[in-house]
Amino acid sequence: MIEAVPKDAPPLVAMHDITVTFPGVKALSGVDFRLFPGEVHALMGENGAGKSTLIKALTGVHHLTRGSITLDGKPIQFRSTAEAQAAGIATVYQEVNLCANLSIAENVMLGHEVHRGPFVHWRATQARAAEYLQRLHLAVDPRAQLGSLTIASQQLCAIARALVLDAKVLILDEPTSSLDQQEVAELFDVIREIRDSGVAILFVSHFLNQVYEISDRMTVLRNGQLVGERMTADLPRRELISMMLGRSGEALAAIEGEARTRTEEDRETPLFLSARDVGRRGSVQPFSLDIRRSEVLGLAGLLGSGRTEVARLLCGADRADSGEVDVDGQKVTLADPLTALKHKIVYSTEDRKRDGIVGDLSIRENIALALQARRGVLRPLSRTELDAIVEKFMVALDVHPNNPDMLIRNLSGGNQQKVLLARWLATDPTLLILDEPTRGIDIGTKAEIQRLVTQLADDGRCVVFISSELEEVMRVANRVAVMCDRAKIGELENGPSVGVDAVLEEIGRASEVKTDAA
Helix, strand or coil: CECCCCCCCCCCEEEEEEEEEECCEEEEEEEEEEECCCCEEEEECCCCCCHHHHHHHHCCCCCCCEEEEEECCEEECCCCHHHHHHCCEEEECCCCCCCCCCEHHHHHCCCCCCEECCEECHHHHHHHHHHHHHHCCCCCCCCCEHHHCCHHHHHHHHHHHHHHCCCCEEEEECCCCCCCHHHHHHHHHHHHHHHHCCCEEEEECCCHHHHHHHCCEEEEEECCEEEEEEEHHHCCHHHHHHHHHCCCCHHHHHHCCCCCCCCHHHHCCCEEEEEEEEEECCCEEEEEEEEECCCEEEEECCCCCCHHHHHHHHHCCCCCCEEEEEECCEEECCCCHHHHHHCCEEEECCCHHHHHCCCCCEHHHHHHHHHHHHHCCCCCCCHHHHHHHHHHHHHHCCCCCCCCCCEHHHCCHHHHHHHHHHHHHCCCCCEEEEECCCCCCCHHHHHHHHHHHHHHHHCCCEEEEECCCHHHHHHHCCEEEEEECCEEEEEEECCCCCCHHHHHHHHHHHHHHHHHHC
C-alpha cells in the first residue's frame, strides 16, 4: 500500500522486494521502501519488525537474499558501510559511534583532515571542523575531547561528521533516546535545516510524539513485511499503532489507562526496604526512602536529577558513604550487587547493551547469569533445571525468536530487554529496580512491560520504576519520589487527580528555592 506519491521529485533511494534471511529466520520479506530528497521519513514498527535489518541492508551490513536498491536512479549493492558512506549514506546510531578519547575535530574530520604535504595541518583541520559545527549551532572548542561533551552535543558532532561526508542520505537511529526536552527541540531545529538543504533523512524512533512532530512521511513494517507508506499528516495516531501491532489499539488503551491508586490498607503493606539518610559524595545527596511490598515506587525527575544514582546505591552497584539501610527489618550493608542479590534485590540497568546483555552469549546463558552467580560456582545449574527456567520465562515474557541458543546480540532491543527481565525474575527477587526498562522499545512491548510491572506488585513484590517519560511513571507507580539536582525533593501519592504537572511543579519549586538561595 503506497500512497501520496510526491510529484515534484523521483525517489533518491528506492528499495524493491528486499528479502533478508538468517539461519532459521526471514528478517525481511519482499519489502519496498522509498526515500525522497528534502524529507524526514520515519521508519516505524515494533522491535523485531525489521527496521534495523532494512537499514543494514541499505548500508551494506547485510547481504540481500533477494531484491534491488537504487540510489539516484543507479543500481547499487554496497559490500560495507565504508562503501555506503563513500556514496553519500551516513548513519548516526543511538549509541554515538565516535571516539570519546579523541578531540572533537579529530572525530568530525576523521578521514577528511586538511593536509599540508604528507602531514595533517591540524589548525586548518580544526578550523574546518568549527565551520561544520557552526552550521549545527554547536558552540564548542574543536580541540576539546569529545568525551567532555553531553550526549546531545556528541550526537550533533556525529551529524557534523555526516555533513563532512557530504551525505545525500542521513539515517538517524533513535537519536533522542538520551536527550531531554530542550535538547530534542534543538536537535529537531538542526534536522529541519538539513532537510531543507535537500538531504533525505531516515528517522527511527519509538517516541510517537516526536515522530509526528518531525517527520513528513512514514513507512510501517510488521514482522519483516511492509504494512504501508503514508504521509504523516494523513495518518491518525491510533491507525499507526494498529498498523504496527496488526490489531486494534488495545495496547494504546492499556498505556493510556488510569493511574494506579492505593487504598489505606494498601499503604500499610509491610516494609521491605527502608533507607535513612543514604547518600554518596559527588553522586547524590542523602535521602530517605521506604519501599513496601506490593507497590510500585516511581523515581521521577529530569535527566541528571539523580534517579540512577539512587538506584545504584539501593542495589550495591555504588557503595553509600552515609546512612543506613534495613531489609526486612534487619540492618544490612549493600556492599556490592551480589550482596544485594542475596537479599533478593536486583537491578536492571538503563544501558542494556553496555551493562546488561553479554552479546556473545546465548539467550539461555544470559538468563542463567544472575541465578548462577547467587548459587556460586560450586552449585552449578543442571541443564534440565536451566532449560525449565529458560522455557518458563521465555514463554511468560513472549521472547522472540523462541530459540534459547540464539546469540542475544541478534535480538531486537525489546526482546533483549525481555531477556534481561527474565534473568532477574529467575532469581525470584522481592525488589526489582528497573532503570529505563522501556527505553528504545516499541509501543506493544512497552505495554507488555508496564503490565508486567503492575502484575509483579500485585503478586506481592515491590518495584522501583525509573523512566524519562513522566507520563509512564505516573501510569505504573503507586507512589512517586521526585528528584532534582541529585537530591530527593519530595514524594507524591499517585491517584486520578495527580499527573505529570504535579511532578513538574515539585521540580519547579525546588529550582526556585535553589535560585533564591543562590
